[in-house]
Amino acid sequence: MYYLICGILLMNYNSVQANPKSNSTEFLIGGDDDGDGLLNSWEINGLDINNDGNIDLDLPAMGSDPSHKDIFVEVDFMENHRPNQAALDEVITSFANSPSVNPDGNNGINLHINIDEQLPHEDNMNSDDLYEYKGLHLGNVVERADANRDNVINAREIATHYAIFGHTQPYSTSSGESPNMPGKEFMVTLGASKWGSDPATGHNVGSIDQQSGTFMHELGHNLGLDHGGWNDINCKPNYLSVMNYAYQMSSLLGNRTLDYSRSVLPLLNENNLNEVEGLGMSTPPNMISAYGPPPIKFTFTGIPVDWSRDDTTTDLGVHADINNIPSEGCLRSSGENLAGYNDWASLTFGDVSNGTGSTHSGAGQKEFTTEDLIGHRILLWESIKDLAYPVNPIYYNFSNPTEVQNYQLTNAILNDTYNNMTNLLVTSQLKNAINQTNELKELYKVTNDTKPIWYMDNMVTVLQKQI
Ligand SMILES: [Zn+2]
Ligand SMILES: [Zn+2]
Structure with a gap:
């Protein structure tokens, strides 16, 4: 409590000191x-x-x-x-x-x-x-x-x-x-x-x-921002902004922060990706980002990234269409240079009603749609299946009928033969889909494989935010 009060007093003191223009007459009128x-x-x-x-x-x-x-x-x-x-x-x-x-x-x-x-x-x-x-x-x-x-x-x-x-x-x-x-x-x-x-x-x-x-x-x-910050290249993994269709909503990453980007992440050349450098470090540090092509993956900034998906993170010169996170605005487009951008440092304020602004949507371009939203649900589910199906049998004792049943049920959920998760997602039966994902998570815990569990938790958070 003592430190808290001191902190508040100090903040007030600093803000007074840092405000040389508290007297409004000092402002230049124009x-x-x-x-x-x-x-x-x-x-x-x-x-x-x-x-x-x-x-x-x-x-x-x-x-x-x-x-x-x-x-x-x-x-x-x-x-x-x-x-x-x-x-x-x-x-x-x-x-x-x-x-x-x-x-x-x-x-x-x-x-x-x-x-x-x-x-x-x-x-x-x-x-x-x-x-x-x-x-x-x-x-x-x-x-x-x-x-x-x-x-x-x-x-x-x-x-x-x-x-x-x-x-x-x-x-x-x-x-x-x-x-x-x-x-x-x-x-x-x-x-x-x-x-x-x-x-x-x-x-x-x-x-x-x-x-x-x-x-x-x-x-x-x-305020002058496009879907890639300064350009219209969408779904860039190194552009962590609400302007990016991957992050306009929490439709891929359940706990994405509602924010414009705060720093320029390093350029990513889709013909020459460096796994050791990964995405570089973000502001704030250790943000999570999604990358393609499907099945989409998630990674932190500031750590090596397995762009080539060979379970190592040491490759150089990797070719991959990493902003291919399919939706209307993020169609397949290999070989791009993906540049980062600092949104907050680049906002355009003021009178732009005199026609200096460029037109946003060209013919046929749409903003993020419900087709994109459902596409993201399916992408998340396909990523879980890619990681978890078929479930590894070594974790089960097949002389125990309950474990046999759990093994079969886990696989049945994952391959859509039980309750058809894909259908639940497409038809927006979100509460059922959440319940089933939680059930899958409980069943899957026997494997001690934390990565698919993280993807399942994330999908639950994503779906909860769509209700
Ligand atoms: Zn837009
Ligand atoms: Zn209405």
Whole structure:
């Protein structure tokens, strides 16, 4: 307790000392000291968009701080699709804990999410609809009825992002979309039948994990990030970011952190992989990453990796399509150079509504879909089978009827002849699939083989986060 109090006092002392600009009059009025795209004068006095001496958007009342980065997001939602506050809180926490540096000496970004209006339910919306909704619903009801309406809306257009939680996009189960990169608007569309459902209504709205991951992924596009950080090469094992389809949701790794990448991992040349160097070390250290081709494998950063899968980790010059983790965005593509990226150090803030942003989705490109989600379930199951089936008979005493039964049942679960796990996963019978995975794990413990057990535990966590 003594140390805790001392620590808090010390932290307060340091933060005061590290804040040479606590007096707001020292700010250069035209500048943007914290680099969040919001000018000092706006963050101190409010935004007067037409310079008539009247404040049109009171950013200080909304929580702006000229010495600490702020991002404002207005969220409207269709009926049944009010965002889960726990999901938004996860994103807010991730931004607060980010390594972004600020003039006040404290790292992090204050993400201000304002849940605004409920809109009528529409089954489909596309990017054009998103702009139309924004045109009609940016700002709140009071602001839009005000005589100063146009200036308020123009100020919001510059200072805030606009998002809609809707149902689905046309002809697609895509989880979301941000039409521009960087940009100012995005949508989260988790209404297709295999996204998680709201226990109160039964309506598909996305699980907490699916909502938080998609919100942060689409906001990341708004902040200038692509699926490979600076490029669109997806599913790179050395790019540990929510922007990567392997980590948008906890759909492969049950305990992946909801985060943008924090450091540049070393380049991986798929024609010349070095097993000793592996992925290099991550920030934070010892993160877990998935790599292909199927059956997919998991490894820590900072240790040698068996890219060639010959049970040694000393090979040099290995050829392997390691970002082949099949889903819509991660098709087979051998021989690539896979570069790491530091997302947090590279975010684009500020007014990007003037058309400088590049278009995100080219023709036919989709965001992470329910087909991808189910694909990931099957990939996890295939990896377990690859490691565990057939179960090694040396662990069983075949003169004991119970052990004979356990041996047969273990194999039957693993080869889908008992309860057909593959079918449970495809048809989203997730509670049954979790129960069966736990049963398999208990049966499999007799082998003392911890690696498949880890994969089974991971699959249970993954499936729990989809409910
Ligand atoms: Zn809906
Ligand atoms: Zn995306």
